[in-house]
Amino acid sequence: MLEPILDSGSGRDAIGLGQARGQGLDVRHGTVLTLEDISVSFDGFKALNALNLYIGVGELRCIIGPNGAGKTTLMDVITGKTRPTTGKAWFGDTLDLTRMSEVQIAQAGIGRKFQKPTVFEALSVYENLELAQKADKSVLASLVARLNGEQRDRIDEVLHTIRLTTSAQRQAGLLSHGQKQFLEIGMLLMQDPQLLLLDEPVAGMTDAETAFTAELFKGLAGKHSLMVVEHDMGFVGSIADHVTVLHQGSVLAEGSLEQVQADDRVIEVYLGR
Amino acid sequence: MNQPLLVTATQKAGPRWTLAVGAAALLVLLALPLLSLLPDGHGLQVSAYTLTLVGKILCYAIVALALDLVWGYAGLLSLGHGLFFALGGYAMGMYLMREAAGDGLPAFMTFLSWSELPWYWAGTQHFAWALCLVVLAPGLLALVFGFFAFRSRIKGVYFSIMTQALTFAGMLLFFRNETGFGGNNGFTHFRSILGFEITAQSTRAVLFLLTVALLVASLYLGWRLARSKFGRVLTALRDAENRLMFCGYDPRGFKLFVWVLSAVLCGLAGALYVPQVGIINPSEMSPTNSIEAAVWVALGGRGTLIGPLLGAGLVNGMKSWFTVAFPEYWLFCLGALFILVTLYLPKGVVGLLKKRGEQ
Numbered sequence: 001m002l003e004p005i006l007d008s009g010s011g012r013d014a015i016g017l018g019q020a021r022g023q024g025l026d027v028r029h030g031t032v033l034t035l036e037d038i039s040v041s042f043d044g045f046k047a048l049n050a051l052n053l054y055i056g057v058g059e060l061r062c063i064i065g066p067n068g069a070g071k072t073t074l075m076d077v078i079t080g081k082t083r084p085t086t087g088k089a090w091f092g093d094t095l096d097l098t099r100m101s102e103v104q105i106a107q108a109g110i111g112r113k114f115q116k117p118t119v120f121e122a123l124s125v126y127e128n129l130e131l132a133q134k135a136d137k138s139v140l141a142s143l144v145a146r147l148n149g150e151q152r153d154r155i156d157e158v159l160h161t162i163r164l165t166t167s168a169q170r171q172a173g174l175l176s177h178g179q180k181q182f183l184e185i186g187m188l189l190m191q192d193p194q195l196l197l198l199d200e201p202v203a204g205m206t207d208a209e210t211a212f213t214a215e216l217f218k219g220l221a222g223k224h225s226l227m228v229v230e231h232d233m234g235f236v237g238s239i240a241d242h243v244t245v246l247h248q249g250s251v252l253a254e255g256s257l258e259q260v261q262a263d264d265r266v267i268e269v270y271l272g273r
Numbered sequence: 274m275n276q277p278l279l280v281t282a283t284q285k286a287g288p289r290w291t292l293a294v295g296a297a298a299l300l301v302l303l304a305l306p307l308l309s310l311l312p313d314g315h316g317l318q319v320s321a322y323t324l325t326l327v328g329k330i331l332c333y334a335i336v337a338l339a340l341d342l343v344w345g346y347a348g349l350l351s352l353g354h355g356l357f358f359a360l361g362g363y364a365m366g367m368y369l370m371r372e373a374a375g376d377g378l379p380a381f382m383t384f385l386s387w388s389e390l391p392w393y394w395a396g397t398q399h400f401a402w403a404l405c406l407v408v409l410a411p412g413l414l415a416l417v418f419g420f421f422a423f424r425s426r427i428k429g430v431y432f433s434i435m436t437q438a439l440t441f442a443g444m445l446l447f448f449r450n451e452t453g454f455g456g457n458n459g460f461t462h463f464r465s466i467l468g469f470e471i472t473a474q475s476t477r478a479v480l481f482l483l484t485v486a487l488l489v490a491s492l493y494l495g496w497r498l499a500r501s502k503f504g505r506v507l508t509a510l511r512d513a514e515n516r517l518m519f520c521g522y523d524p525r526g527f528k529l530f531v532w533v534l535s536a537v538l539c540g541l542a543g544a545l546y547v548p549q550v551g552i553i554n555p556s557e558m559s560p561t562n563s564i565e566a567a568v569w570v571a572l573g574g575r576g577t578l579i580g581p582l583l584g585a586g587l588v589n590g591m592k593s594w595f596t597v598a599f600p601e602y603w604l605f606c607l608g609a610l611f612i613l614v615t616l617y618l619p620k621g622v623v624g625l626l627k628k629r630g631e632q
Binding site for chain 1: 502503509513515516519520
């Protein structure tokens with residue numbers, strides 16, 4: 001009764017839970033995320049319109065596009081918050097995202113960072129990371145859970161990576177905006193997801209923090225796949241090898257930043273003349 | 274190294290001081306029933322009235338603690354906890370009525386000229402089954418209600434309104450004579466419990482001690498929960514449910530667990546309340562009672578374990594005095610109290626004490 005209530009036809013084993021994520025996800029075809037012909041309409045308004053997107057294993061992909069292009073809706077579809085009206089969404093080769101709940105998708109290995117930094121404000125930085133850590137997240141397991149040495153080491157390691165070691169015992173609500181952004185990124189790292197979705201990760205960061213974030217993401221690519229939605233073109237230029245431009249719910253152009261910046265249609269709708 | 278902020282904070286404020294006050298309070302509570310056994314006219318004798326009053330407040334304190342688990346920790350404001358309390362009370366009341374009626378039917382059924390017991394009264398002459406009902410009735414209702422409410426992601430004020438409606442519906446149902454629970458008179462005129470005379474001083478003393486034991490047990494349970502990862506997940510749920518879901522936790526199971534636990538605690542408190550106070554009727558399910566419980570928690574301090582106990586004690590202490598001194602003004606006073614606490618003491622009395630401690 002208290003176990004996560006799974007949708008019919010997709011039991012725990014069917015979605016590869018209980019296995020280490022890296023091995024659990026079937027990525028034989030080299031794509032971690034496959035979106036085909038995805039459409040989402042809200043009362044007739046098409047937020048996404050026959051969108052196709054493929055993200056390779058270990059790739060760092062940036063998604064850019066003007067306001068209302070469907071970037072956040074795209075993230076909602078991938079994380080199960082919004083169901084597509086039509087189309088297919090696959091995580092790896094076998095997991096059908098359109099039939100999984102948000103929690104199942106998170107457990108299967110997709111992590112998401114929100115546009116507004118969202119951390120557990122009443123808990124300490126350390127506790128935030130503890131909760132995010134990859135572990136059995138059922139009710140019963142949480143009642144008896146204690147951190148072991150390995151888990152503590154992992155938390156310390158991430159604290160070091162996000163430069164919050166000295167603030168470990170501080171209440172997360174007291175952190176600065178930039179620190180909260182890093183904490184949220186740290187929580188994603190603790191989850192150790194296969195695919196990270198990052199919605200405007202450097203919004204409100206200082207230049208130094210932005211530069212540090214760029215280094216961090218470049219270090220993550222390869223081990224993880226990243227999809228970054230960002231407006232800051234300087235930041236996009238510093239991290240992305242591959243950029244996708246969204247416009248009115250579809251992919252307008254794809255390629256390196258130079259390529260898309262040179263694309264006439266892109267200049268017209270987004271970069272402006 | 275890694276401890277919840279609450280624990281760290283109390284440690285800084287002086288664990289010895291907290292422990293000393295707690296131990297003193299516990300000693301007083303244990304002494305009260307013993308003093309009540311002293312012969313009449315003895316200078317130190319505690320009257321039956323005082324013992325019943327304090328016992329009643331202790332039952333309320335358990336309700337406050339149970340409510341705080343769902344409101345203070347998980348952020349679910351229930352305005353219907355009186356229903357669970359009353360259900361536990363009614364379950365115990367059924368046993369007491371059977372015990373008082375002997376082999377016959379409870380008196381109110383005779384008045385309705387019923388010739389046999391309704392099916393749901395079956396087995397209530399056994400104390401053990403009544404105890405099961407004390408847990409099962411509120412527990413199952415909470416389970417079913419919680420399952421659908423949390424599945425539909427009902428939260429915030431909508432959740433509060435639904436719990437309020439639930440307890441109101443319960444009250445209307447129990448008001449009907451046909452429901453088989455004594456209508457608006459409820460259950461009263463109990464005689465004995467497990468063969469012991471219910472008004473005897475020694476029975477009262479034992480019931481009182483059981484209430485203290487339940488309170489201490491609930492407090493320990495709450496403390497263990499608050500310190501566990503489960504407690505931290507609840508806090509996280511309260512502050513950022515979406516974040517928690519994307520961390521891979523299913524909030525429904527966590528909410529349901531704490532919700533049912535809280536309902537069962539209320540049921541147990543109700544079961545101890547009825548034999549001490551000697552009456553249970555549908556007014557216990559009235560929405561105002563449940564709102565009052567929320568005031569206790571808010572006044573004492575949400576999200577702390579001691580706060581609700583303080584709140585229940587303070588408000589009920591004031592109520593007993595007020596309803597004797599200025600009976601018609603109590604509700605105004607309660608309302609004013611709620612407004613004052615909301616405006617000036619968002620963290621309740623405990624928050625105020627902590628602030629003092631830090632300065």
